[in-house]
Amino acid sequence: MKNFIIICFLLLVGHQTVNAQKALRVYVVRHAEKLTGDPKEKDPELSPEGSERAQALAKELKGQKIDSIFSTNYKRTKLTGFPLADKIGISIKTYNPDQTKALATQLIENAKGKNILIVGHSNTVLEIIEAFGGEKPVKPLTDDDYDYLFTVTVKGKKVEVKTSRYGASHHTEGGEAKAMKSNK
Template sequence: MKNFIPILLVILLGQQNLSAQKTVKVWVVRHAEKLTDDPKDKDPDLSPEGKERAEALLKELKGENVDSIFATNYKRTKLTGFPLADKIGISVKTYNPEDQKTLAKQLIVNARGKNILIVGHSNTVLEIVEAFGAKKPVKELTDDDYDYLFEVTVKGDKADVKVSRYGKEHHSKE
């Protein structure tokens, strides 16, 4: 009987580790505010407000042990993830928004036990959340929605999403 309890604890802790390894946690955000002074510029830098928001994202996710950061191949998405990437010593990987479903499938299979940040656009963020198997948590993102932070947890074949806001409130909450 003395040996039974320690053995049971080892088994239970082993089961807990196995379930943790099967979990993928993904934060999905829209890029921070961009410069809008040149309407012809298809790849603008972040505005001063956007730089502040990127720093706020760093503060928000600093203790989350993010393993990888993915962004589309635009300055505004890469620069949104850069402060966090720089702080934790990783590079921002680029992905094609047309392949976001493939990216999600690959991460679900290959990134078990990992924490990932994906930076997208107002017209792709909710699709990314859905590509991981979670339900769309808000109806739509508008051009004014910069402060949403979607946390998707994929465990086995189930996906849940939590919605929060980060940084300076961009517009009034509904």
């Protein structure tokens, strides 16, 4: 009996050690381009460019084995994550941006070894990164910043943030917007 208890203890400690060494990977994006024709519309859908970007996000992350997708409760954020959710067969979970820190804490504690996508807004994306313990990798996002893909990796107390871009680019190396198509 004593040996059985020791073996169970060692298995438990070994399991916790393995879980502690697994990294949580969180992909953070701003919603894709939205329709802007009606300034009174508080919950617009994606524009055709936004729909293309949402498809590009699905293509970009399709091999990453995403376990969960979180979105605010707006059409534009849900529609940004939907092509990927549909492709991999999962539902999008909504979160309140005022509770980002609580969501981050919950995921850090309970989602080790998982890959998560969080879709936010221009004024929340960098806060999400900070909630996971990362440093802001870029200056505050503008209304034209749609192509950033931030990867936050949390492994124990170590947090790493990588910045990349996906879909149609509208940035130059200096981070300034490229000239949009001419409206001739």
